[in-house]
Amino acid sequence: MQDIEEMLAFLEFNEITYQRWDHPAVFTVEQVNELAIQLPGIHTKNLFLRDKKATRLFMLVAPGNKVIDLKDIARKIGVNYLSFASKERLQENLGITAGSVSVLALINDPACKVDVVFDEEVWQAEAITAHPLVNTSTLVISRLDLERFLKITNHMPLFVKI
Numbered sequence: 001m002q003d004i005e006e007m008l009a010f011l012e013f014n015e016i017t018y019q020r021w022d023h024p025a026v027f028t029v030e031q032v033n034e035l036a037i038q039l040p041g042i043h044t045k046n047l048f049l050r051d052k053k054a055t056r057l058f059m060l061v062a063p064g065n066k067v068i069d070l071k072d073i074a075r076k077i078g079v080n081y082l083s084f085a086s087k088e089r090l091q092e093n094l095g096i097t098a099g100s101v102s103v104l105a106l107i108n109d110p111a112c113k114v115d116v117v118f119d120e121e122v123w124q125a126e127a128i129t130a131h132p133l134v135n136t137s138t139l140v141i142s143r144l145d146l147e148r149f150l151k152i153t154n155h156m157p158l159f160v161k162i
Helices: 003-014 030-035 070-077 089-095 103-108 120-124 143-152
Strands: 020-021 044-050 059-062 112-121 126-131 135-140 159-160
Touching: 003 103, 044 089, 044 112, 044 120, 044 126, 059 089, 059 103, 059 120, 070 112, 070 159, 089 103, 103 112, 103 143, 112 120, 135 143, 135 159
Parallel strands: 059 112, 112 159
Antiparallel strands: 020 135, 044 059, 126 135
């Protein structure tokens, strides 16, 4: 599993540019908003989800200000049921802890067990914010560099309108 320094080295090696902001630990979108850091790009929230039998895992990347209806998302991605995956599954599959969920954690999923689902609004943004495996730092990454990251990690995104 990668840690933050390995993650940043991976990004640099693959010429994926980013801007970095370090800050106190945050666990929710509300806590991020309280910091009042003005970052470029769309601010995201990331949910680590599973289907009913936990045979499929998903990372949902959505704008931080949107309300998420898991039943609607499940229908749109073709599963019968979605719920939050456990902290243990998060650690086992992405090597991170709760509060650090980020699309960048897909670097720790070489077997591609986690499907990544983007809200269309996030995907259309010029840049996104994401934690680099820890919730004490935030990166801003352009969509083009995010596409390159997903290609390198072999994660083909799904898209939904929330």
